Amino acid sequence: MSLAPLLEAAPSIPLHAFAAMAAIVLGLVQFAAPKGTLPHRTIGWLWVVLMVVVAASSFWIHEIRLVGPFSPIHLLSIFTLVVLPLAVWRARTHRIADHRRMMIFIFAGALVVAGLFTLVPGRIMHRVIFGVRPGSARSVPGLSAAVPGRA
Secondary structure (H helix, E strand, O other): OHHHHHHOOHHHHHHHHHHHHHHHHHHHHHHHOOOOHHHHHHHHHHHHHHHHHHHHHHHHOOOOOOOOOOOHHHHHHHHHHHHHHHHHHHHHOOOOHHHHHHHHHHHHHHHHHHHHOOOOOOHHHHHHHHHHOOOOOOOOOOOOOOOOOOO
């Protein structure tokens, strides 16, 4: 494991990745901690800010280009930016079951599922976690083996 591929990437990528990692940790804390308390609300607001950073920073990441500079993962970012304030509003209006369901859905989709896609060979997080094999495309910035037609 080496953070070098992440730290050598364009600034939006480490910002996105570190915010996502922090959101995963805080999200797990939220699941385990008592609900409705001041710490829950405080950590919850921090988590919301982190998720806005994760979603917004994704629009400056263009390693996979399927529709112009964007990919289907950017739809998940739009979804997150729309549903996140709705989930907060649900909590503020005491619709806790809706709030819980929406927050779990955002956590599962925007962090867990999207995070698993970052582990595809050729992606930066794959190189961070699993290292770089000799003869791989490490020296070519932005090269992604996950994109058809790119060697």
